[in-house]
Amino acid sequence: MAEEEQGALPPKGDFSAWYNELLWRAEIMDVRYPVKGLYVWYPFGFAMRRNVYDLLRALLDRDHQEALFPLLIPENEFAKEAEHIKGFEEEVYWVTHGGLTPLEVKLALRPTSECAIYPMYALWVRSHADLPLKIYQIVNTFRYETKHTRPLIRLREITSFKEAHTVHTTWEDAERQVEAAIALYREFYDRLCVPVIISRRPEWDKFPGADYTIAVDTVMPDGRTLQIGTVHHLGDHFSKTFQITYEDAGGEQKYTHQTCYGISERCIAALISMHGDDRGLILPPDPAPVQVVIIPITIGKRKEEVSAAAEGIGKELAASGFRVKIDTRDIRPGAKYYYWEMRGVPLRLEIGPRDLDARQVTAVTRLGEKSQIPRETLVDGVRDRLSSFSAALRERAEAHVRTHIGVSHTLDEVAAAVEHGVTLVSWCGNRECADLLEEKTRAAVLGTDVRSAYLVDAGGPCVACGKQGTTALVGRSY
Numbered sequence: 273m274a275e276e277e278q279g280a281l282p283p284k285g286d287f288s289a290w291y292n293e294l295l296w297r298a299e300i301m302d303v304r305y306p307v308k309g310l311y312v313w314y315p316f317g318f319a320m321r322r323n324v325y326d327l328l329r330a331l332l333d334r335d336h337q338e339a340l341f342p343l344l345i346p347e348n349e350f351a352k353e354a355e356h357i358k359g360f361e362e363e364v365y366w367v368t369h370g371g372l373t374p375l376e377v378k379l380a381l382r383p384t385s386e387c388a389i390y391p392m393y394a395l396w397v398r399s400h401a402d403l404p405l406k407i408y409q410i411v412n413t414f415r416y417e418t419k420h421t422r423p424l425i426r427l428r429e430i431t432s433f434k435e436a437h438t439v440h441t442t443w444e445d446a447e448r449q450v451e452a453a454i455a456l457y458r459e460f461y462d463r464l465c466v467p468v469i470i471s472r473r474p475e476w477d478k479f480p481g482a483d484y485t486i487a488v489d490t491v492m493p494d495g496r497t498l499q500i501g502t503v504h505h506l507g508d509h510f511s512k513t514f515q516i517t518y519e520d521a522g523g524e525q526k527y528t529h530q531t532c533y534g535i536s537e538r539c540i541a542a543l544i545s546m547h548g549d550d551r552g553l554i555l556p557p558d559p560a561p562v563q564v565v566i567i568p569i570t571i572g573k574r575k576e577e578v579s580a581a582a583e584g585i586g587k588e589l590a591a592s593g594f595r596v597k598i599d600t601r602d603i604r605p606g607a608k609y610y611y612w613e614m615r616g617v618p619l620r621l622e623i624g625p626r627d628l629d630a631r632q633v634t635a636v637t638r639l640g641e642k643s644q645i646p647r648e649t650l651v652d653g654v655r656d657r658l659s660s661f662s663a664a665l666r667e668r669a670e671a672h673v674r675t676h677i678g679v680s681h682t683l684d685e686v687a688a689a690v691e692h693g694v695t696l697v698s699w700c701g702n703r704e705c706a707d708l709l710e711e712k713t714r715a716a717v718l719g720t721d722v723r724s725a726y727l728v729d730a731g732g733p734c735v736a737c738g739k740q741g742t743t744a745l746v747g748r749s750y
């Protein structure tokens with residue numbers, strides 16, 4: 273059965289249905305694996321994952337080192353940091369047996385790797401000359417999530433957990449690293465054309481064991497937020513627990529200060545959700561597995577001539593570094609368009625007898641913009657189309673976020689606003705007021721110190737109690 277005969281995707285307006293259907297139609301994830309919360313990357317999805325993570329690696333490699341720590345963490349190490357264990361105990365998978373033999377020390381499957389990495393940092397860090405230490409790894413982690421699991425969004429095996437762990441001499445130096453990590457995440461998401469809102473999570477929502485947590489959120493098509501990265505200032509909590517000390521210039525032993533920050537495959541959930549449309553994926557050029565697809569229009573005569581021209585165009589673009597595919601399958605051009613639109617290819621080049629005669633190719637972007645590129649300026653023409661396509665995509669995504677963020681002055685206004693987006697309110701900072709807001713609106717206070725291009729000062733008194741407040745971000749999240 274031709275793919276297009278399977279019927280259209282559900283409209284993106286029905287976001288959940290659209291998302292689930294797109295994942296297998298575009299061959300990103302197969303959700304049929306027989307363990308809840310574990311999913312399979314199809315080759316096409318995996319190619320996209322590789323591009324996205326190559327990008328992340330390139331940004332990190334500027335001043336971090338990549339390493340690899342074990343998956344299993346002994347119970348005694350895991351239990352050391354009180355708040356950390358309390359925060360994660362309900363989410364940990366335990367390995368209790370080696371074959372039929374019960375293990376003397378249970379082993380945790382890492383839900384995150386602080387307790388695998390920091391005992392080693394205690395051995396590695398000796399003097400102030402060893403600092404700052406900035407290491408990351410990209411691994412799978414396991415969390416026994418009890419909330420509704422969802423491919424790429426809420427997983428029990430996070431397959432693509434990028435975690436960075438840094439060590440510093442002072443609290444202030446660690447704080448500067450927090451800011452550097454935020455800047456790095458901003459740059460990463462900018463390359464994916466995904467707009468972000470940065471905020472400081474409330475005390476009760478910070479990472480277990482952190483001094484404070486800065487979160488990166490985006491606004492999904494249905495108006496709910498998705499946390500697509502977090503940066504934590506760990507202070508000296510873990511260094512005291514794991515004895516990570518250094519000798520300062522005066523010969524004195526001091527505790528280090530640390531940060532950690534993480535991104536999971538939620539970045540890919542955000543990427544596909546932000547840009548896709550009723551016809552399928554729309555990918556910016558950086559993450560796209562195929563950036564340019566060439567469709568030879570070989571109806572009627574001159575078949576050989578058209579094929580040869582398509583071949584030549586493909587070679588020239590590939591030699592210039594583009595990821596190109598020539599679709600020579602024996603199916604109608606329309607079926608090919610459908611197929612590559614579903615997979616989000618940024619640019620389609622059509623070449624037929626008429627284009628040959630005019631010494632040109634016909635270019636159509638995934639946003640439907642059609643133009644002709646003269647054959648002799650092919651590479652520049654393609655580069656040009658791709659860069660204006662990226663700009664258009666970024667603008668479109670920003671417009672989405674801009675129209676889904678507002679300001680509310682009463683709880684009733686909050687309740688109405690969070691039906692279709694996020695909203696800014698004035699909040700006094702008290703838990704009781706956040707709880708009241710949650711009870712009345714089914715939305716939560718996500719953060720303060722909000723940094724976003726769309727920010728306006730909510731102003732006025734606390735939306736719940738009327739006392740003095742400052743601007744806070746409120747929304748329903750995934």
Ligand code: P5A
Pocket residue numbers: 383384385386415417424425426427428430434435436479499500501502504532533534535536537538
């Ligand atoms: C930072 C890296 C940490 O674990 N330790 C090392 C710190 N932070 S975190 O906030 O708990 O996780 C980092 C990011 O991972 C995503 N995430 C998930 N993605 C998919 N499925 C899950 N079950 C899941 N849990 C967390 C979030 O984007 C989070 O910000």
Ligand code: ZN
Pocket residue numbers: 699700701702705734735736737738739
């Ligand atoms: Zn209040």
